[in-house]
Amino acid sequence: MRTSIPGRAVTGGLVGVRLVNLRDFGKGNYRQIDDYAFGSGGMVLAAPQLKEALDSVTKESGAKPYVVYPSPQGALISQEIIETLALQENVAIICGHYEGIDERFTQKYVDMEVSIGDCVLTGGEIPAMLIVDAMSRLVPGAVGKSKAVIEDSFYRGMLDNPNYTRPAMWEGVKVPEVLTGGNAQEISRWRRREAVRRTLTRRPDLVSRASVREYLKGVNVAVIAENENVNLAGLAETCRAYDAGRPYIIAGNHELREAMKEKYPEAKIIGGMKKLTGVIGENVLTVKITASAKINALHSLEAKRICLEHDGNILFVFAQNERMLEGVDGLTGYLFGKCEEIPMSVEIGIALDRLLGKR
Numbered sequence: 414m415r416t417s418i419p420g421r422a423v424t425g426g427l428v429g430v431r432l433v434n435l436r437d438f439g440k441g442n443y444r445q446i447d448d449y450a451f452g453s454g455g456m457v458l459a460a461p462q463l464k465e466a467l468d469s470v471t472k473e474s475g476a477k478p479y480v481v482y483p484s485p486q487g488a489l490i491s492q493e494i495i496e497t498l499a500l501q502e503n504v505a506i507i508c509g510h511y512e513g514i515d516e517r518f519t520q521k522y523v524d525m526e527v528s529i530g531d532c533v534l535t536g537g538e539i540p541a542m543l544i545v546d547a548m549s550r551l552v553p554g555a556v557g558k559s560k561a562v563i564e565d566s567f568y569r570g571m572l573d574n575p576n577y578t579r580p581a582m583w584e585g586v587k588v589p590e591v592l593t594g595g596n597a598q599e600i601s602r603w604r605r606r607e608a609v610r611r612t613l614t615r616r617p618d619l620v621s622r623a624s625v626r627e628y629l630k631g632v633n634v635a636v637i638a639e640n641e642n643v644n645l646a647g648l649a650e651t652c653r654a655y656d657a658g659r660p661y662i663i664a665g666n667h668e669l670r671e672a673m674k675e676k677y678p679e680a681k682i683i684g685g686m687k688k689l690t691g692v693i694g695e696n697v698l699t700v701k702i703t704a705s706a707k708i709n710a711l712h713s714l715e716a717k718r719i720c721l722e723h724d725g726n727i728l729f730v731f732a733q734n735e736r737m738l739e740g741v742d743g744l745t746g747y748l749f750g751k752c753e754e755i756p757m758s759v760e761i762g763i764a765l766d767r768l769l770g771k772r
């Protein structure tokens with residue numbers, strides 16, 4: 414707590430860390446804090462002493478802290494858990510030892526049991542340090558360049574790109590050329606692609622929770638219209654929120670196109686899918702999304718992975734009537750069980766969030 418980033422956070426007053434010695438609440442001449450476990454004989458930290466220690470913390474901070482017990486039986490720690498803890502005003506971490514702590518204390522006063530991995534340590538001190546360290550770097554101002562935190566592994570649920578420093582050539586291995594080329598746009602594109610590649614090959618399980626919008630190039634939305642009731646304003650807002658540009662309307666029929674143009678003078682109305690992909694540009698991946706539970710439809714997670722693998726523009730196609738999606742190549746993502754009553758702009762918002770947003 415005195416060095417590096419946690420040290421700066423503590424000395425700069427951004428984070429306060431107080432150590433509480435359980436011994437101070439011990440009983441008798443030996444200041445006893447533990448006792449033999451009923452039935453097995455190992456040592457267990459006793460509930461009354463733990464409670465007194467917790468009360469002292471509550472008294473000093475004026476409110477009951479959020480109580481975390483690091484334990485191999487807890488939920489596996491993740492960046493999401495750390496982010497949740499960092500939102501708490503006060504967090505108390507109870508370090509177990511030997512066999513652990515009395516279960517009654519856990520049941521009554523522990524808000525969250527977290528494990529740092531499937532291994533057993535001798536005590537909760539190292540897990541506590543881990544939690545404080547990971548929390549402290551999330552406090553605004555703790556990490557010098559706040560952008561650095563944003564770009565780290567897991568911040569948006571994706572792994573970081575590989576990093577290199579001088580010398581540019583070492584033991585016969587060169588740093589990827591793009592990094593020394595000085596083209597900022599190409600560099601950021603390379604970093605995005607590497608992050609995607611790493612995440613998909615090493616930890617594909619992370620993709621379901623990750624926010625992937627920034628790892629994709631252009632995202633476009635089109636709606637195949639059957640009638641003029643598209644609620645373009647709502648749709649445009651939804652698309653803006655997901656950085657998906659202005660939505661396109663595909664209207665095959667001439668009269669419908671004319672009616673649409675009159676109703677939505679600012680709309681981008683196109684006659685057909687083929688014309689549309691021409692407008693969006695080269696290298697477009699078309700992903701058709703339907704809201705109803707269809708057999709053989711791709712799960713949204715799979716659609717997300719396919720989008721990540723594609724190094725180019727993406728076009729999500731929705732239809733006012735699902736029947737209209739048939740016969741065009743692309744993918745259909747199963748997104749909802751029942752959705753007849755959901756307005757289309759909301760339905761598309763949910764779909765975009767499943768595909769692009771963080772879980």
Ligand code: SAH
Pocket residue numbers: 482483484485486507508509510511512513514527528529530531532533534535536537538540
């Ligand atoms: N008998 C316990 C293990 C106790 S290990 C059991 O099998 O569940 C002693 C203490 O070390 C625990 O109380 C806990 O605070 C800490 N500890 C050990 N392994 C841990 C892990 N993987 N994650 C978090 N804390 C751990």
